[in-house]
Amino acid sequence: MTRYDYVIIGGGSSGCVLAARLTEDPDCSVLLIEAGKDISRENAPEEVLSGYPAKAYFNKDFTWPGLQAFLGGTLGNRAETRRTAKYEQARLLGGGSSINGLIANRGAPTDYDRWAEYGGPEWRWEAVLPYFRKLERDLDCDGEYHGKDGPITIRRFPREDWSGFVSAVAGLLQARGYPYIEDQNGEWRDGVMPVTSSIDENEQRVSCALAYLTPSVRQRPNLTILTETMVRRIVFEGRQAVGVEIESGAGPRRIDADEVLLCAGTVHSPAMLIRSGIGRAADLRELGIEVVADRAGVGQNLQEHPAISVSCYLRPAARLKNLNRHHTQVHVRFSSGVEGCAPGDMCLALIARSAWHALGQRIGSLYFWVNNSHSKGHVSLRSTDVRVEPVVDFNMLSDERDRVRLRQAFLFLAEIAHAPELDSVRTKVFPANFSDRVRKVSSPGLWNGIQMRVFSGLLDAAPFLRSWLVDTLVTQGITMQALLSDTAELDRFLDRSVAGVWHPVGTCRMGTEDDRLAVTDGHGRVHGVGRLRVCDASVMPTIPSANTNIPTIMLAEKMADFIKAERKALATA
Template identity: 35%
Template sequence: MTTTPDPVAAVRAWEYVIVGAGSAGAVTAARLAARDSGNVLLLEAGCDQPRPRDRAHPLADASRLVLAGYNWDYRANLRTSGRLEDLLARGRAGGPGAAGAAGTGAGGGRAAARALWERFPYQLGKVVGGGSAVNGAIALRGLPRDFAAWEAHGNPDWSWERVLPFYKDIENDADFPGHLHGDSGPLPIRRTPREKVHELDAAFWEECNRQGVADLPDLNSGEEAGVGPIPGNSVDGERVDAATAFLADSRGLPNLRLRTGARVTRVLFEKNRAVGVEAELDGRLTTIRARHVVLSAGAVGTPVVLQRSGVGDAGLLRALGIAPVVDLPGVGRNLVDHPSVVIWSRPADGVCTPGLPWRQVAARMSSGYDGEVDVQVGLLNNVESHTVPGFVDRLGWPLVVGISVMLMRPRSRGRVFLDSADPHAAPVIELGLGTDAEDVERLCHGVRRAWSFLRSPGLASRLTRTQFWSDRTIASEGVVRSGVRHIMNPGWHAAGSCRMGPGTDPWAVADQEGRVHGTENLRIADASLFPAIPSAPTNLTTLMLAEKLARSMKE
């Protein structure tokens, strides 16, 4: 591959180069450019959104997830393997030339090993707007106890009291104006009134009340337990993603340049100081100089770029033939996602309609494992079965209804890492779901609780059949545990793989302002920084984090 000039490389040195135009990158670029922080270059590997965007475009339709055409086509192992340990052992034995370097450690070729490791389609946003452009447009905040955990990891600037102003700054909450919410931010927050929710959601809500789950009209108030309407960042069924809300008004600024189709392969260093990035532009490798580099490539992309750049576990880097710049063993570790179990049922004729809202009501409650509020339960309505990842529609159900049990604060951890220095090699993603036994037990209790909702008259009368689960299976502790282990899926809420914390924490990658330990002029601003996953989908917290970090960069 040859090096060739490109207009973005012609600039002698950009003030900021931001890698990734997803949720965090869009906010960071818009805020830095608007505050006259010098010239800002925003690089995105995917395509731009159409402008103007038709309401029928899949990126505009908040009633469905977008899992094709605008995603990284990753495959993930839902558990873990011994691959990373094999690589680290190779690194300790002398690097890529050590004996066994071409093997798998399991008696087969690399392709055979990958077939075993990478089973689950793990589509993450690859488009301007990133995950916010392809997700379910759910705008739930983390809870105060989540940020207490961030503090406990050595990040005192991330307490609930200190993050609340930035949640408020980004939102325009028309339902709850007041001291807890913003009413002039760029992101609209809306809820469906109880009298307008779908009949299945209404029946679920009523059964929650009957079982002692109290109404919580504002799920973003900071209170934990309760059932209420889901706040969402959509208006009249149109998804308002980060690019639409934050970046649209900044595109015309003279000091901001957005470049799509730009896949960053690595950060360039002079000693330990970041001086730019290397990126593929139009199929050519290009050097882009910058005074500051900000990685906003997400919890999978950011650690992979760091590892290619020589920032990571020195043993892994040596095994791959990459010269270490900074030895940070926490890069790629602590990866976490919300495990969930969905019980799928067939609705009675006429109950569901394709294209109607699919998430309207959620309940936070105790699974019954102990007294903790540990699961979020809600319905997935009006779902066309062919859109469900991993759902094999052998029964011929065109529409399905799911009741989802999501574990709010999982203990299990995974990792993401390279097993090849080839810049085109896919990362190894090991989610580690259910590797902590307590997570499995909490989900088992949550499934039994969800089953009690499904068996209530208001729901049971509107559903005709249920896949796999029955009164008999629920009554068997062994069957429930086996079912949970085999059926649990991730929520596409990847976080934590470059967690922030003080330099005294051997697994911390960056400080609480996103500055990568041991480097200069290199920061991270995305969900990979989360020291603990929020008790909710991660997008709103990612936007808040980027808003807060962008301000600290300017200051």
């Protein structure tokens, strides 16, 4: 039977980085196992390669079917009436980086100084900055913050590409005193900044599958990639991980390795640990799982960025003309000033086009999220069957600071969207709700395209009907007027409509062994067992004030160096 030095579970953002970096050593054998399809420059579908990402993330072929999540918390909602919504998590090589929104930023230096309080000084800002530099090839900026020869291309959306709507809102905010900041990944301060993206010179996505698993990396004899293969569980002998059990046509098959590296993402990594016997002992027993290690923190500490948006029906001249362009063109960093919240804790995205279809082209959105959120939820298992998705409960807005900030954000958005300075670019303003209904019409396909073209034609042709049609068919009776005149009504709307930004982190968080809720140490090693690490976004102890792909890649780059150093030390011992 073949035996590997390392088997990596999950070929997502982090898994691809580890596979590429560890196999730089020709004596180190690695098996990378991914449940979804292979993605390479030759076989990648057009919508995955495109620099316009919204068709990729709403294509159900690229995500875990059946994954649902509770978004809003229980504070303003009775538990039994809470609803779940579909929650997209990638299921293809490259993981999130193959379908995500391509926004590429890093977060605040203080985010990483907080990580160091849990995981040790190797996570403080000065220690992670060299890894942010290592991973990137920044086409626009130089200096102490930037790298020039890493695998991930980074660039900013130039002003001349911004739509009329985005330019008008950015101009309004600048006139109100928010400075223009050229480099989102430079010094951390509030202001209006062009979005930084991982799109290359040819307007194509730069995913970890393409940037790290290059043709020459794939040719390494010490790297094996198995796609469309599901790992069922990690196999233990006593408390030592010895390999994994995969599904195969002929039934379960065991693959042995010296060390197992879990990179299945924030939702599926804790599920894998629990299924394999690591979790709260009482929960494991209830599911009939033999206890390998009693770690109460597995699946806890789930965090996301709670978001809300206000949309505007755009006048024709203010719409995005080049439909290959990315829709999120500008970010605005704000400080809420709410007690206990860090500077730059809020992010506003100015969105030129709200979906790929004709109606989306006519709607601009102001999408605000709490970038330094405090609410915590959990992931738990409902079945030991790997095909049954876990329970995912974000419990968003359960921390009062998040609720206050999102309410404040909504009121600010409403004021901005109605400002007379924007009269020339928009007509109707309405609250947006990222519901399953919206998802359904946003999934790519001919029928959705035809329906949306007919509907948007009607909205353009009959301005007298527009307001009524939007209130009745788009927002289903929820009006700005009603929300702005009654705080209780607004809070109910926030509970119902709060969305995430697909940035789940924290469910296998790092910390010291005597920290009851820590799952891993600062090097990803799982407490209580041997030869097993978690190396993905789930180990982040707190959510960074950033979109999470670049922080995850940084984390995986750093983990790869820890593993290499430990291997070297073992070999010379």
